[in-house]
Amino acid sequence: xxxxxxxxxxxxxxxxxxxxxxxxxxxxxxxxxxxxxxxxxxxxxxxxxxxxxxxxxxxxxxxxxxxxxxxxxxxxxxxxxxxxxx
Numbered sequence: 006x007x008x009x010x011x012x013x014x015x016x017x018x019x020x021x022x023x024x025x026x027x028x029x030x031x032x033x034x035x036x037x038x039x040x041x042x043x044x045x046x047x048x049x050x051x052x053x054x055x056x057x058x059x060x061x062x063x064x065x066x067x068x069x070x071x072x073x074x075x076x077x078x079x080x081x082x083x084x085x086x087x088x089x090x091x
Contacts, residue, residue, distance in 0.1 A: 069076035
């Protein structure tokens, strides 16, 4: 269960979390992402964030969180030349 800052509650069972992360992992893999790829996400703390992290790990990719407090800043300044695969 997760409650956001607005008071909205989202509940997922372990089975739902497993199913959603498997679905997203399949979607990522269909797009050619896999072992060693870097996948960046800018999501607030939520059950959707957990799904994204688990899906990324499921395909052997590296999860790269983007800190949301600064909004949309030019990430190439932060990372330099390396960029996420997707």
